[in-house]
Amino acid sequence: MIVLENLLLRVFPLASSRSSKWHWTWILCRDSGAVVGGFILVVVVIAGIVGPYLTGWDVLKVDPANRLLPPSSSHWLGTDGFGRDVLTRTLFAARISLFVGMATMVGSTVLGTVVGLVAGYFRAVDGPVMRVMDGFMAFPSILLAIAIMASLGPRTENVIVALTIVYLPRIARLVRGQVLVVRQLLYVEAARVLGADDWRIVIRHTLPNCLSPLIVQGSFTFAFAVISEASLSYLGAGVPPELPTWGGMLHEGVPVMGAAWWMSVFPGVAIAITVLSLNQLGDGLRDALDPRIQRL
């Protein structure tokens, strides 16, 4: 929570001048859901980083003698069709999911913000840029991701590129809407009268007003990206199949579902826990940062 608070203070300096350092902690803690969500997310991150070393099994080592063993004291979540430990692989897969989710969130937020600021502030480019964004949003998101993956090939970086392209237009639309409101406000006019150039107005006066919806949207983008990565890997159009991913493990589990239910259950539980924590965090951040947005 301290880390999060410092992060918020850094990206949102307006708040620090307006209120005490503890104000943020208080707002976030008031909503117990956000605290629980943040806590579970931290647990998932730590489990992904150190977990695979603690189980005593290798992520990739094939052991045909011990294939499809049910959960037991030595293999807590059983083994898969190659005799690999499901727990170790589920923990390891958290790294890939979280990395893809985080990178997609950062990529689409940064690029979407640039596009949104440019479209919202410089009216001449607004029409063409937003028509292109509308075009990208006319695809169901998973379909666009599949099409991009088909043309780029199955690599982890390509999943990030594909999902960034999918979510970028949504962020751009959000930022553009915010800019259109802010640019009408008196203090932007005042800044212009004082001789500030366009860039200064965009960076110093417009961008800070977009930050809180962006932070809230960021956690939801993260959650969407985790689900999308899992879906792509499940379809065989995601991360290369050698790497353990939750979606890929479910894909391997389906043909042997009747013999090894654990392969079809536990990776999905991991996805659900991660997405749940991100959604809870997002809800909490929304309540804390932007009380005007209606709570869902």
Place this chain on the structure above:
Amino acid sequence: MSTQILRRLLALVPVLVVVGVVVFVLVHVAPGDPAAVMAGNEATPERVAQLRHDMGLDLPLWEQFSRWVTAVARGDLGRSYFLDQPVSESLAQRMEPTGLLTLYALVFSVLVGVPAGVVAALRRNSWVDRLTMVISLGGVSVPAFWLGILLILAFAVRLRVLPAAGYVSFAEDPLGNFRYLLMPSFSLGLQSAALLARVVRSSMLDVLQEDYVRTARAKGLRESVVMVRHALPNVMIPTLTVIGNSAGGLLGGAIVTEQVFNLPGVGRLVVESVLRRDFPVIQGAVLAIAGVYVLVNLIVDVAYVVVDPRVREGGQ
């Protein structure tokens, strides 16, 4: 109002142009040569080159694009490289499972989500409310394809009451068709139902605090009349937004769900065609799905006008 709709329809043209360009570029920069796939492993380079020429793949990219666009503008989506039939015919054959799956999932999410949200709001902070919110939180967070796998595990593998995968057409056997679509529709629709329940609950809570609801109660109307005549119409607007978004999202989600349940729908067709590098089918199917998607959004916008008199008057 009809000029408004016409204007919105015309605004779809640039959107679909962008869609077409994006699909074409993605498909044609993809590695893999359909001619080589089609000719097989034994084929001589001359044979592959001949095939490439026959398929028009040796033309410059812009010329292939302009040919495709003019054909699409005439309503011709081209011929599949592998299925030996026009793309429009393949699409027509695969439309039923996708359409019915999306429709059932949407109906399910509305029938479950809306009443659940209303009841939760009316019994705020009761155990009904808490339970609904917990289930909906879970429902929003569980990926639809995994829910599908769990359902197969429970009802097909263990209990053996429903078929795990497969499909019969509605015309052939309506009841059997429903049995095949029951689990897919549930797994696909749960997420939308959960989202809908949360939105309906929060907007219902807002509406119940409005002055006009208090006035309606104060003048002695029965509670049921207050709800049906005064509260619910105002909840309809945010609800409609979510239903509209869901319809599009369900169409996309159907692609993944079709894989889980082995349904011969458009989504399966797209994934199969991607693997086979069947360019005309990928282009045609993606264009068709995107077209339906933007049309659904248009219908939602029109529905606002019908439901909300304020939008109607503002628009004129």
